[in-house]
Structure formats: C-alpha cells, structure tokens
Amino acid sequence: MDTTREPGGQRQAGGDAAGRDSGALEATETFVAHRSLLFTVAYELLGSAADADDVLQETWLRWVRVDAAHVKEPRAYLVRITTRQAFNRLRSMKRRREAYLGPWLPEPLLTTPDVAADVELAESVSMALMLVLETLTPAERAVFVLREAFGIGYDEIAAALDKTPAAVHQIAHRARRHVEARRPRRSVTARQAEAAADAFRRALETRDLQGLLDVLAPDVVAISDGGGIKQASPRPIIGADKVARFITGGLTRNDVALTVEATMVNGSSALALHVDGELDGVIAMRVEDAHITGLYYVRNPQKLTRITSKTPLTLR
Incomplete structure (x- = not known):
C-alpha cells in the first residue's frame, strides 16, 4: 500500500x-x-x-x-x-x-442585524475600536483581540503566537492599558445611534448645513480614506463647522444627484452615499449623548466591495 x-x-x-x-x-x-x-x-x-x-x-x-x-x-x-x-x-x-496614501481606515463590512444586537461583537468590530487597535504592535493586537474579544486562554494564545504564557500575560496587560486609555465608550443604544444617523442623513439629502451642525458634536472628528484614488483629507478634521463643510463639499451642489441610504456597517448605523447613481463612499459613525463624535468616511473603491452583501460575523 x-x-x-x-x-x-x-x-x-x-x-x-x-x-x-x-x-x-x-x-x-x-x-x-x-x-x-x-x-x-x-x-x-x-x-x-x-x-x-x-x-x-x-x-x-x-x-x-x-x-x-x-x-x-x-x-x-x-x-x-x-x-x-x-x-x-x-x-x-x-x-x-x-x-498608504492618506489616512487608513478599516474595510467596512455590511453586517446582519444580529451583529448590532450583540453589543460585545458590535463593539469589537466597530470602526472606532479597530482604529485604536491600529495603534498597537502586531503582537499586542493579536493578544488583545484573542483574549478580550474571543476569550481565548493565555496558553492557547501563547501556542498560536509561539510565545511563552508569561510573555503573553505581559503583552495582554500592556495592550489592555493602551486600549482602555483610547477606546470609545458606547454610551447610547442602537436606537439612539440610528436616530442620530437618520438626522445626519436627512441633513445631507436636504443640503441643510445647520441640520448637520445640530447633530455633530462640537469636537467631532472626521477621518476620510480615499487611498490615493479618490479625494480625501490628508489628516483628521476636527470641529463641527469644519467637518460639516468637508462632508458637504461638492455634495451639496445643485448639479449633483445625491442619494444617501441608511445601512448597517460593522454592527453600527452607517450611510452609503451615491453620487449621480454611483457609490461614492460609506460613512460609519460613533455616537455619544445623541451627537455624532466620530465620522469615518471610506471612499477608496477598493475597500467598498463588501457592502453589497452581508458578512456573517461571530465571536463563538
């Protein structure tokens, strides 16, 4: 044989x-x-x-x-x-x-309603938290994600990363401290986040600059990712007035046919923007106290391939 x-x-x-x-x-x-x-x-x-x-x-x-x-x-x-x-x-x-040309944002995923219903899962894949994870070293990110999101034991993580359990403990402590100092706090319900996103959508569709200012927090931060393919700000934009004018720049012209569709990206309310019938980008957002404190505008077309069909996600 x-x-x-x-x-x-x-x-x-x-x-x-x-x-x-x-x-x-x-x-x-x-x-x-x-x-x-x-x-x-x-x-x-x-x-x-x-x-x-x-x-x-x-x-x-x-x-x-x-x-x-x-x-x-x-x-x-x-x-x-x-x-x-x-x-x-x-x-x-x-x-x-x-x-990478300009700011880098995670690739947005169109997600199912059960992802939003699972608070732990929704937070772990949120744009805001994933941006915090980008500031970690590869080892810190791997240990933090496996331990905090998936509850995997230190011995198993050590075996996966070819490290000792003692080293993994140290990395986990360092990563946790780093993330806790920077992670956004989920202070609103899914319904409140959806209401803020809907107000933002209506203001965009009606070209209502004051409506945008009303729903944006005074210290809102907007990050845009064009990947060198589409226009985007080379650095984060801070402040409601500056963010509102950046988001509406070019979109509020009367000769532009703008359609804003409510959607669910990475377990949270988001908007898909279509200009003249073509997908222009996806805006994910962070909401605190009924106001939008973070906007994540992905325009790089290479990162928009996963918002036409839903991606199942799970921590178990």
Missing part, C-alpha cells in the same frame, strides 16, 4: 478512495461550520476583508492536510492556524500601511 505522506500534514494516502473522500468531506464540513468565526478572527486582526479571505484560504489548505482523527478540538485548532497566518500577514501589512 502507498503510504506517501502529504506535504504539511499527517494523513496517510492509500488506495481507499472512499476513505479519502469521507475525510475530505468531514474536513470541509468542519471548516464551513467555523468559517464565520475564523473570518471574524482574521478580520479583527487585520482590518481588511480581502486579507482575511486570503488568510482563510491559507488556513483551509493547511487544515485539509491534517489528520482530523488526531485533533481533539477542531475549533481551537482552526483558530490557532488562522491566528498564525493572520499574525504573519499583520507584520507585513504594517509596512504597507506606512506607505
């Missing part, structure tokens, strides 16, 4: 085609059952759906070479593979983002 070992795995290849087919089917079913979780892990680590998809492909290729009979906990095993692949990619992405 042929006992050639497949590259990177432990499964014995032989003449039993039925056995191989059964094993491949079981591996596929297991992977599909955990796919939403694995994607969420990769996305929270990378902030990019395209890169998360690549990581899942790499995870799948490694998973099908493993003898599932020797894996006691498939979920934990798959999360470990995904984490390793995302961690390796995260370190190289740091260099790519240093060369």
Whole structure:
C-alpha cells in the first residue's frame, strides 16, 4: 500500500478512495461550520476583508492536510492556524500601511442585524475600536483581540503566537492599558445611534448645513480614506463647522444627484452615499449623548466591495 505522506500534514494516502473522500468531506464540513468565526478572527486582526479571505484560504489548505482523527478540538485548532497566518500577514501589512496614501481606515463590512444586537461583537468590530487597535504592535493586537474579544486562554494564545504564557500575560496587560486609555465608550443604544444617523442623513439629502451642525458634536472628528484614488483629507478634521463643510463639499451642489441610504456597517448605523447613481463612499459613525463624535468616511473603491452583501460575523 502507498503510504506517501502529504506535504504539511499527517494523513496517510492509500488506495481507499472512499476513505479519502469521507475525510475530505468531514474536513470541509468542519471548516464551513467555523468559517464565520475564523473570518471574524482574521478580520479583527487585520482590518481588511480581502486579507482575511486570503488568510482563510491559507488556513483551509493547511487544515485539509491534517489528520482530523488526531485533533481533539477542531475549533481551537482552526483558530490557532488562522491566528498564525493572520499574525504573519499583520507584520507585513504594517509596512504597507506606512506607505498608504492618506489616512487608513478599516474595510467596512455590511453586517446582519444580529451583529448590532450583540453589543460585545458590535463593539469589537466597530470602526472606532479597530482604529485604536491600529495603534498597537502586531503582537499586542493579536493578544488583545484573542483574549478580550474571543476569550481565548493565555496558553492557547501563547501556542498560536509561539510565545511563552508569561510573555503573553505581559503583552495582554500592556495592550489592555493602551486600549482602555483610547477606546470609545458606547454610551447610547442602537436606537439612539440610528436616530442620530437618520438626522445626519436627512441633513445631507436636504443640503441643510445647520441640520448637520445640530447633530455633530462640537469636537467631532472626521477621518476620510480615499487611498490615493479618490479625494480625501490628508489628516483628521476636527470641529463641527469644519467637518460639516468637508462632508458637504461638492455634495451639496445643485448639479449633483445625491442619494444617501441608511445601512448597517460593522454592527453600527452607517450611510452609503451615491453620487449621480454611483457609490461614492460609506460613512460609519460613533455616537455619544445623541451627537455624532466620530465620522469615518471610506471612499477608496477598493475597500467598498463588501457592502453589497452581508458578512456573517461571530465571536463563538
């Protein structure tokens, strides 16, 4: 019997085609059952759906070479593979983002209502928190996300990152302290956030500058991401008046056909802007005390491919 070992795995290849087919089917079913979780892990680590998809492909290729009979906990095993692949990619992405033209924002995802209903999940994938995660080192981000969002044990994180549990404890403490000092506080309900987004939408559609000023907090911060492809501010804009004039610049001209559609991005209320029938960008927002304190305007068309169909996300 042929006992050639497949590259990177432990499964014995032989003449039993039925056995191989059964094993491949079981591996596929297991992977599909955990796919939403694995994607969420990769996305929270990378902030990019395209890169998360690549990581899942790499995870799948490694998973099908493993003898599932020797894996006691498939979920934990798959999360470990995904984490390793995302961690390796995260370190190289740091260099790519240093060369990015203008401010960088996470790739927005059109999400299902259950994501917004899960407060913990909605916060973990919010634009505001993911921007805070961008200020961490790759190791800090990986440890924080795995521990705080997914509740993974220190020993398991250590194994995934090839570090000692003691080192992971130190990294977790440092990352938690850094994030707590910067993370936004969710101080409104989903209904209140939706009401603020609706007021913002109406003001944009009616070209009502005062209406925008009424819903924006005095110290609101707007960040726009054009990726060097579309016009965007090279730095954050601070202050209600400046933000309102930036957002409406070019959009309030009478010769521009502007359509603003309410949507749900990364578990929170957002707006999709169409100019002359074409998608111009997506605005995610942070709301506190019934006023918008943060606007995240993604115009880079390369980051707008995941808002036409909903992406399932989960922490479990």
